[in-house]
Amino acid sequence: MKTTLKTDLTVDDVCKGFVYNELEGKGLFGLSGKLTIQPEYQRNYIYADGKRDVAVIESILKGYPLGLIYFVKVSDDKFEVLDGQQRITSFGRYVTGKFAVKDEHGMEQYFHGIAKDKQKKIEETKLTIYECEGTETEIKQWFKTINIAGVPLNEQELANAIYSGPFVTLGKAEFSNSQNANIQKWSAYVSGSANRQDFLERALEWVSKDNVGDYMSHHRHDDNITELKTYFSSVIDWVSCVFTDVESEMRGLEWGRLYEEHHHKPFDPKKVSEQVKTLYADPYVKKRKGVFEYILGGSADTKLLEVRVFDDATKKSVYAKQTQEAEAANTSNCPHCALGHDANKKKIWTLSEMDADHVAAWSRGGATDIKNCQMLCKTHNQAKGNR
Ligand SMILES: [Zn+2]
Numbered sequence: 001m002k003t004t005l006k007t008d009l010t011v012d013d014v015c016k017g018f019v020y021n022e023l024e025g026k027g028l029f030g031l032s033g034k035l036t037i038q039p040e041y042q043r044n045y046i047y048a049d050g051k052r053d054v055a056v057i058e059s060i061l062k063g064y065p066l067g068l069i070y071f072v073k074v075s076d077d078k079f080e081v082l083d084g085q086q087r088i089t090s091f092g093r094y095v096t097g098k099f100a101v102k103d104e105h106g107m108e109q110y111f112h113g114i115a116k117d118k119q120k121k122i123e124e125t126k127l128t129i130y131e132c133e134g135t136e137t138e139i140k141q142w143f144k145t146i147n148i149a150g151v152p153l154n155e156q157e158l159a160n161a162i163y164s165g166p167f168v169t170l171g172k173a174e175f176s177n178s179q180n181a182n183i184q185k186w187s188a189y190v191s192g193s194a195n196r197q198d199f200l201e202r203a204l205e206w207v208s209k210d211n212v213g214d215y216m217s218h219h220r221h222d223d224n225i226t227e228l229k230t231y232f233s234s235v236i237d238w239v240s241c242v243f244t245d246v247e248s249e250m251r252g253l254e255w256g257r258l259y260e261e262h263h264h265k266p267f268d269p270k271k272v273s274e275q276v277k278t279l280y281a282d283p284y285v286k287k288r289k290g291v292f293e294y295i296l297g298g299s300a301d302t303k304l305l306e307v308r309v310f311d312d313a314t315k316k317s318v319y320a321k322q323t324q325e326a327e328a329a330n331t332s333n334c335p336h337c338a339l340g341h342d343a344n345k346k347k348i349w350t351l352s353e354m355d356a357d358h359v360a361a362w363s364r365g366g367a368t369d370i371k372n373c374q375m376l377c378k379t380h381n382q383a384k385g386n387r
Pocket of ligand 1: 378
């Protein structure tokens with residue numbers, strides 16, 4: 001990783017060839033075309049609010065430092081702004097007459113209307129710029145280390161920056177475009193928003209089996225995203241075929257993993273729909289998000305549902321009854337220990353040494369009421385498994 005500190009570039013230098021896209025709200029280029037102000041991975045210009053953009057100009061006029069600006073050197077004579085995009089776009093827009101700033105008499109003044117010495121002061125203001133170049137790994141490390149002003153880039157925005165190229169551009173056009181008509185359908189299963197890259201991130205996680213960095217690095221220069229799109233559609237289509245009713249708890253589940261684990265098995269959507277309805281109506285099911293994986297796995301792993309357990313009053317009452325009967329019969333108060341032949345055959349466990357168990361398993365229709373409750377020592381309860 002090589003960083004070079006530059007202190008000789010001025011506002012005027014950076015504003016040479018400044019291009020601002022009014023429609024998309026982006027500062028695009030500067031430094032006579034050598035600088036990309038808003039690379040693909042950056043968010044749009046958000047300083048155009050008559051406060052933050054004005055504050056940048058006022059700082060310059062008062063001679064306050066504008067803070068560090070970071071460029072990434074992308075080739076011999078080409079740079080991208082990593083940090084400083086909002087500040088550069090602000091002064092770029094000001095010197096090109098896009099907004100006015102109030103003078104000391106409260107009059108709105110555009111750049112061309114202010115005194116020549118003030119114009120000169122702005123143009124000649126020197127910037128403090130770090131030019132950085134390095135390998136992908138180094139830049140990645142460095143991205144994470146520096147504190148990017150304003151809203152920090154999230155993981156996927158960082159990855160888009162590190163692996164920028166045709167693949168990321170195409171991926172964003174498909175998955176990060178809030179105008180894409182598919183977004184609504186995807187939103188039933190994927191949480192987040194297009195412009196914070198959540199759909200792109202999920203699509204990449206699914207196709208790469210959670211190796212997003214490797215996948216992006218490998219496909220960085222591809223001129224198509226066919227595999228990414230196809231895989232994502234396969235997962236979404238599979239979910240919507242198996243589970244015909246859309247429930248809000250489906251949003252944000254690990255559908256990529258569930259697809260890999262279960263898509264080769266046949267499901268009857270009608271039967272699945274009935275199972276979902278039954279579990280949704282069951283008052284003992286605490287975790288509805290687990291219903292889908294539970295059904296896909298053959299309705300076996302009740303841990304996924306966090307089935308409601310017996311309350312303390314029930315446990316105490318059952319414990320008292322079992323213990324009284326066990327003492328009278330000179331046997332253990334754990335019915336399983338009582339059947340054994342070891343030292344615990346006659347052991348009277350304390351309440352805290354025991355756990356409540358469903359006599360008839362909940363998954364086979366056993367209720368969570370006192371008639372279906374028995375207390376077992378912890379060892380035997382665990383041996384019986386979570387049912
Ligand atoms: Zn026992």
